[in-house]
Amino acid sequence: MNKNEAKKQIKKLCDEINHHNYKYYVENNPVISDYEYDMLLKKLETLEAEFPDLITPDSPTQRIGGEPLKGFKSVEHKIAMLSLDNAYSYNELRDFDERVKKNVSDVEYVCEPKIDGISISLIYENGLFVRGATRGDGIKGDDVTANLRTIHSIPLRLQGSELQNAEVRGEVYFPITAFKKFNKEQEKKGEQVFANPRNAAAGSLRQLDPRIVGTRPLDTFLYYITYSESDLQTQEQSLEILRKAGFRVNPLIKKVHNIEEATKFCADLEAKRESLDYEIDGVVLKVNSFSQQKELGSTIKHPRWAIAFKFTAKQATTRLNDIVVQVGRTGTLTPVAILEPVQVGGVTVSRATLHNFDELKRKDIRIGDMVLVERSGDVIPQVVKSIIEKRKGDEKARAIPKKCPVCRSDVIRTSDEVAVRCPNKECPARLKWRIEYFASRDAMDIDHLGGQTIDKLIEKGFVDTIADLYGLTKEDLLTLEGFKDKSVENLLESIEKSKHQGLARLIYGLGIRHVGKFAAQLLASQYHSIDELAKKTAEELTQIHGLGEKTAEAIATFFATEENIELINKLKDIGIRTKEVKKEGHLVGKKFVFTGGLVSLSRPDASDLVMKNGGMVSSAIGKDIDYVVVGTEPGSKYEKAKKLGLVLIDENEFKKLVGVT
Ligand SMILES: [Zn+2]
Incomplete structure (x- = not known):
């Protein structure tokens, strides 16, 4: 292919993929399958690899940029990002309407859900996304262009020709479902969890590595x-133009003709x-006509x-009745605050x-405070x-504990x-957490060893380390409340079985920070023994x-810590x-x-x-998977694998491949 042809092809592919x-x-x-989409992207990547000087800034391959940043540049907003005045009741809304009507007549309002996210400003030049910034203090914000580029609903090039050189504003948010899933995974990995979706969005935008931001939904x-x-007359029209240019505009936005319709919108939305x-925390009411907006002006x-x-x-x-301390x-x-029970948004x-x-110290929260x-x-x-x-003077501050509330060890910081x-x-x-983690399904998979049983084992002094699980006897277990011959046998059997789970599960089960299932497999396949890894x-x-x-x-x-080496030696001896x-x-x-x-x-x-045989097992289908073993009644992974055109094998073919007949 010559360069001219390549250029045409690349342009065509870019347009198609962006569409x-x-x-x-x-x-x-979506109008095409994920597979077809990936194929288009792959085609583009191949062409761009061959003609790197033809890569354009709006190419879909350029969403996730290169190196982590050293810090964010502060940028000045061309037009200050003012905050809005608030109304906390319908009467205050009506007061607002009165003030508006003193200056202009025949007012229409546009009602928009107030997204509880992070405000952003996006600047486009000749249709290309060139700069994105956070609100900051309204005058100056942080240049987070590289991070914003990774968000797929932000067009890198505007559609159509109505908007070319413009600044648009909106909100970045972390969807609630995705947030819950994300936090769960973070917790599993022993990494930072966020208090709420808004913090997660803010934390993600502050990431210096756009590649990490690219993994956040x-x-x-x-x-x-x-x-x-564009010669814009109204807010309604602006929204329409934003939509046409390829932006996501909230579908619940509605134009209303008077303040009573607006209050009804607020009530309906709050119910929903x-x-x-x-997350939304209110409704933004805007005068629809721009000439009226201009007349009204700003404070x-x-x-x-x-x-x-x-x-x-x-x-x-x-x-706040008490502040207790939890150990993770x-x-x-x-x-953790222990409160006088109270209803908050319908929940006690x-x-x-x-x-x-x-944070406790910074906020100066004391026991006995309202x-x-x-x-x-x-x-x-x-x-x-x-x-x-409301303080009376007998409230007490909670000092940082000098000792662990559970084991009385001196704490470190x-x-x-x-x-x-x-x-x-x-x-x-900690031991409870560690044993629970070690015994979990993805680790050593020890059945019949739930949280309550672990509590009892620790209470009785039967286990001080993970290794002690393997020294438990029938006599020990029979002394536990609620344990009978059968349940004791079951538990001992599961513990015995777990000895053969293999290196990857063991590494995962040790609960090393940041080491998830996949990293454990990677390490196991690379080093073949825990001793090798430890070196x-x-x-x-x-x-x-x-x-x-x-x-x-x-x-x-982890492996430089004496106790851990001791533990591993014990596990080997066992x-x-x-x-x-x-x-x-x-x-x-x-x-x-595996699917089906x-x-x-057995799966294990x-x-x-x-x-x-040196291979790895993943739970997620992706383009990087070499073999999909399809069993009886395969699930959605099978469909996805077919779409991706992966190699599908059945049980017999699998057995041949791994050398069992
Ligand atoms: Zn402790």
Whole structure:
């Protein structure tokens, strides 16, 4: 292909992919399969690799940019991003309407859901997205262009020709369902969890590595054009133009003819609030006509032509009766507020998080205080602030504990961390978490060992480390309340069986920070034994494809700790498999996914066979999967694999491949 032809092809592919991107992410109405989409993208990537100088800034391949940033540049907004005046009741809305009507007549309003996200400004030049910034203080914000480019609902090139040079404003948000899933995964990995979707959106936009932002399912709603060459008359018309240009505009937005219709809109939307997959905290009311907006003007702080009606906050005040301290899996001590039970947005709340001791101190929250409690989405309620005016003088501050509340060890606090930790690896609180994690389905998969049983074992002093599980006797277990011959046998059998789960599951089960299931498999297939792995430096570990620096550091630290080495030696003595037999491997580096039931093998056995041969087992279908083993009644993974054109094999073919007949 000559260059001219390539240029035409690239342009055509870009347009096509951007169109489908729009259909998928903005209209939520894809017209081609994921597979077809990926194929188009692949075609484009191939062409661009051949002709790198033909890559355009709006190419869909350019969403996720290169290197992490050192910091964010501060940029000045061309037009200040004013905040809106608030109304907390319908009467205040009516007052607003009165003020408006004193200056202009025949007013129409546009009612827009007030998205509880992060405000952004996007600048387009000649139809190309050139700069994106956060609101900041309204005058200056952070340049987060690279991060915003990764959000698929933000067009890199505007559709049509009506908008070319413009600034548009809107909101970035973290969808609620995705937020819950994300937090769960973060928790599993021992990484930061966010208090609510808004914090998650803010935290994601502040990420210095756009590649990480690219993995976060951020979305947008745009609602305002500050300037453009179009001759815009009304807000309604602006929204229409935003839609046509390829932006996501909230579908619930409605034009109304008077303030009573507006209050009805507010009431209806508030009733619907919980059913939306994004958080809203009110309604923004804007005078529709731009000439009227101009007439009304702005005060120094707020435009006079708009107001934010705030829903009843999901907040309540109550007494804080106590502050207790919880110990997490990694030993982190977290202050938790015990509250006089109170209704917050229809739910009774008696506990709320105080996040950490720094925050507790900063907010000066004391035992006995009246406090403001807030609940957003389905996340854990939090204490926003204490109501200082109501203090009587006998309230007590909660000092940072010097000792772990569970094991009485002296706590530690490193200078670079907010967290206060119990350093005792055998702390019962930590121990419970560790055993639960070790026994979990994706790790050693020990059946019949639930949280309550673990509590009892620790209470009785039967287990001080994970290794002690393997020394439990029938006599021990029979002393536990509720345990009979059969349940004891079941548990002992599961524990015995777990010895042979294999290296990958063992590594995962050790609960090393940042090491998830996949990283564990990667490590197992690379090093074949726990001893080999333990010898590696962080530097050597980072050389494995797919392993990040933080993970490598965490692994090296783990194996540099004496207690951990002791534990591993104990596990080896017990006869737990800590080695993988390295086979001359046709499967080295190959990734497998199983879907449906196997007849002659159990899933764990089948996974073991893959790993023994150097391969890896993944739970997610993707383009990087080499073999999909299709059993009886395969699930959605099968459909997806077919779409992606992956290699599908049945049970017999699988057995041949791993060398069992
Ligand atoms: Zn402790």
